[in-house]
Amino acid sequence: MSDPILSVRNLTIDIPMSQNTMHAVRGISFDLKRGETLCIVGESGSGKSLTSLAIMGLLSKKLQRAATRLDFAGIDLMSQKLRQMRDLRGNRMAMIFQEPMTSLNPAYTIGDQLAEAYLLHRKATRVQARMRAIELLGKVGITAAENRLSQYPHQLSGGLRQRVMIAMALMCEPELIIADEPTTALDVTIQAQILRLLADLQREMNMAMILVTHDLGVVARVADKVAVMYAGEVVEQGTAKEIFGHPRHPYTRGLLRCIPVPGRSKPGEHLGSIPGMVPSLVGRVKGCAFRARCDVAEEACTAAIPERRMESGHAWRCIHQAAERLSP
Amino acid sequence: MTRTTTRPLLELAAITKTYQVKQGLFAKAKPLNALGGVSLCLHKKDVLGLVGESGCGKSTLAKILLGLEAPTAGKVLVDGKEIDPRERRHLARRLQPIFQDPYSSLNPRKSIEDIIALPLVVHDIGDSASRSQAVARMLDLVGLPARVRRGYPNQLSGGQRQRVAIARALIMKPEIVVCDEPTSALDVSVQAQILNLLGDLREELGLTYFFISHNLAVVEHLATRVAVMYLGQIVEEAAAAALFANPRHPYTKALLESVLTPDPCLSVPDTHLGASYPNPISPPSGCRFHPRCAQVRDICKTTPPPRIGNEGGHVDCHLYSGAAAH
Ligand SMILES: Nc1ncnc2c1ncn2[C@@H]1O[C@H](COP(=O)(O)OP(=O)(O)O)[C@@H](O)[C@H]1O
Ligand SMILES: Nc1ncnc2c1ncn2[C@@H]1O[C@H](COP(=O)(O)OP(=O)(O)O)[C@@H](O)[C@H]1O
Numbered sequence: 004m005s006d007p008i009l010s011v012r013n014l015t016i017d018i019p020m021s022q023n024t025m026h027a028v029r030g031i032s033f034d035l036k037r038g039e040t041l042c043i044v045g046e047s048g049s050g051k052s053l054t055s056l057a058i059m060g061l062l063s064k065k066l067q068r069a070a071t072r073l074d075f076a077g078i079d080l081m082s083q084k085l086r087q088m089r090d091l092r093g094n095r096m097a098m099i100f101q102e103p104m105t106s107l108n109p110a111y112t113i114g115d116q117l118a119e120a121y122l123l124h125r126k127a128t129r130v131q132a133r134m135r136a137i138e139l140l141g142k143v144g145i146t147a148a149e150n151r152l153s154q155y156p157h158q159l160s161g162g163l164r165q166r167v168m169i170a171m172a173l174m175c176e177p178e179l180i181i182a183d184e185p186t187t188a189l190d191v192t193i194q195a196q197i198l199r200l201l202a203d204l205q206r207e208m209n210m211a212m213i214l215v216t217h218d219l220g221v222v223a224r225v226a227d228k229v230a231v232m233y234a235g236e237v238v239e240q241g242t243a244k245e246i247f248g249h250p251r252h253p254y255t256r257g258l259l260r261c262i263p264v265p266g267r268s269k270p271g272e273h274l275g276s277i278p279g280m281v282p283s284l285v286g287r288v289k290g291c292a293f294r295a296r297c298d299v300a301e302e303a304c305t306a307a308i309p310e311r312r313m314e315s316g317h318a319w320r321c322i323h324q325a326a327e328r329l330s331p
Numbered sequence: 332m333t334r335t336t337t338r339p340l341l342e343l344a345a346i347t348k349t350y351q352v353k354q355g356l357f358a359k360a361k362p363l364n365a366l367g368g369v370s371l372c373l374h375k376k377d378v379l380g381l382v383g384e385s386g387c388g389k390s391t392l393a394k395i396l397l398g399l400e401a402p403t404a405g406k407v408l409v410d411g412k413e414i415d416p417r418e419r420r421h422l423a424r425r426l427q428p429i430f431q432d433p434y435s436s437l438n439p440r441k442s443i444e445d446i447i448a449l450p451l452v453v454h455d456i457g458d459s460a461s462r463s464q465a466v467a468r469m470l471d472l473v474g475l476p477a478r479v480r481r482g483y484p485n486q487l488s489g490g491q492r493q494r495v496a497i498a499r500a501l502i503m504k505p506e507i508v509v510c511d512e513p514t515s516a517l518d519v520s521v522q523a524q525i526l527n528l529l530g531d532l533r534e535e536l537g538l539t540y541f542f543i544s545h546n547l548a549v550v551e552h553l554a555t556r557v558a559v560m561y562l563g564q565i566v567e568e569a570a571a572a573a574l575f576a577n578p579r580h581p582y583t584k585a586l587l588e589s590v591l592t593p594d595p596c597l598s599v600p601d602t603h604l605g606a607s608y609p610n611p612i613s614p615p616s617g618c619r620f621h622p623r624c625a626q627v628r629d630i631c632k633t634t635p636p637p638r639i640g641n642e643g644g645h646v647d648c649h650l651y652s653g654a655a656a657h
């Protein structure tokens with residue numbers, strides 16, 4: 004068994020507010036190996052992006068990050084200085100964002116932006132950086148790569164921009180790549196192409212990948228491992244087969260019943276739904292955050308929730324041990 | 332089927348829409364054909380799902396239906412009668428919209444009650460007491476607690492806002508609701524609630540929906556008929572069950588293949604849609620889909636495809652015409 008390249012234990016992120024504190028991420032733990040894809044799935048506001056930014060060391064200063072362990076390739080990220088993090092980012096670890104226009108600089112050509120990280124981290128010459136950029140654009144399926152180098156971001160379609168972002172993230176062959184909703188703004192047709200591309204490149208370069216998404220279809224098709232987030236916690240994690248085949252947590256089960264699935268849900272019939280709303284995470288949060296919306300909640304759900312764990316690593320946070328206790 | 336015998340509630344006849352767009356500061360304006368002769372029928376209680384990639388013209392068609400844009404050519408007929416653009420008032424009683432973004436489509440400075448009652452005020456229907464009653468009925472209908480009426484949009488969640496938008500649309504007692512991506516900005520659990528609500532309201536009030544979505548699983552769930560649009564043209568139309576069971580146009584097939592069902596035993600499919608979506612200012616010759624088509628033939632590059640009709644639908648594709656079949 005190889006060691007994990009990324010190891011996260013009890014990651015918390017607090018957001019100070021004028022009177023109180025918001026506990027946006029509340030004790031997340033997971034491991035990721037080389038060549039593995041972890042999908043973090045959950046509804047908006049559940050803390051997926053904050054978790055990604057915390058790993059990359061990109062949280063804004065006013066947010067407070069804590070963890071009992073945050074190790075990347077044997078490096079303790081919690082104790083890294085700003086400059087040391089900058090040496091890692093874009094080099095050994097890289098990130099792809101949902102909206103490429105917010106992370107591509109509109110004033111610089113594609114070629115300049117692709118070359119930047121390579122020049123910085125690899126002490127390469129301009130010619131070498133240019134060769135590498137052309138190579139990467141080709142890898143992400145962009146034709147006539149040479150001509151693209153002199154183009155500006157606004158001259159490209161959304162799908163092409165996302166490919167450029169991927170090329171940029173891969174310039175220095177990172178060991179870890181975090182993609183935060185990389186296909187959410189794209190058409191389904193382009194989404195499929197981009198996801199295939201990411202999966203192929205990940206395999207080829209043996210990278211570890213964290214893919215953040217709210218789309219369960221994407222998760223099922225791409226993930227080796229899945230972490231389901233709810234209200235700042237990972238409420239369930241396991242292999243994709245376990246999470247989709249034998250979901251244990253009532254929230255995961257609810258989520259899977261909500262989506263129309265051609266051939267499974269009956270057209271016109273009611274979809275399952277999760278009534279109620281996500282609780283506020285401002286101030287002290289006690290017990291299971293899902294209990295107000297859960298149909299098997301009990302008095303005991305207001306107290307501390309144990310983590311259940313199977314030998315396979317499938318784990319969930321619920322007072323109910325046996326799956327039979329949960330509604331189908 | 333009764334489709335052919337009963338008169339459609341709504342008919343779009345050869346609608347075209349051309350925008351003049353400038354591609355640079357000093358460039359001359361060029362025509363962009365957003366819609367190139369779209370004909371569609373909507374019967375009572377139909378849910379017509381309109382699908383296609385972004386930029387293909389779905390919202391433009393919705394705006395023309397709602398009278399928010401004038402077509403360059405073609406007609407919109409309601410109950411067989413062409414609607415006069417000056418009769419917007421009359422149209423609003425029959426057709427109401429629900430848009431994608433529940434954040435930007437509600438005026439943040441107006442109370443929920445004012446937002447829902449606005450169409451009644453604009454069309455001068457009832458007095459303040461009867462409007463207030465109507466708002467109460469609508470809130471109940473869309474499953475919002477009565478207390479939200481005094482609140483403002485920023486106090487509501489995305490799902491609640493979309494319920495407000497639905498209440499606002501239904502207060503005019505329309506027959507047809509034009510939904511443009513009504514759940515695309517919502518989380519899946521909220522999307523499920525809104526889809527259930529739209530389904531219930533259709534049963535209860537006998538509504539007819541013109542339902543635009545890029546999510547094919549959602550369209551399969553709700554639609555009774557489906558029209559597939561590519562570069563401003565309908566390339567295939569059929570009953571929903573038939574289209575999903577037996578897609579005919581290569582573009583429809585590619586769209587269906589790209590739906591990611593939550594099956595962990597499958598990987599991401601290869602849709603074979605190599606080239607990217609073309610620029611509508613200079614659409615490809617012949618069949619507009621030919622540069623991306625996995626089954627392209629010589630004739631597709633030069634000659635626009637014929638429309639091949641069948642019971643209750645059509646496909647525009649050379650593959651199905653006798654001449655090219657060999
Ligand atoms: N910089 C910030 N300042 C204040 N609150 C924030 C900030 N970033 C995120 N949040 C809040 O933290 C919660 C989690 O956010 P996020 O990680 O972006 O969720 P997700 O990516 O799962 O949608 C949300 O309620 C969000 O409003
Ligand atoms: N007001 C406008 N002026 C110029 N071009 C427009 C305008 N509205 C839409 N278009 C163009 O018309 C085409 C269809 O747009 P739209 O109907 O919004 O597509 P969809 O809703 O399917 O994404 C696009 O190429 C778009 O850029």
Ligand SMILES: [Mg+2]
Pocket residue numbers: 051052053183
């Ligand atoms: Mg996010």
Ligand SMILES: [Mg+2]
Pocket residue numbers: 389390391511
């Ligand atoms: Mg649109």
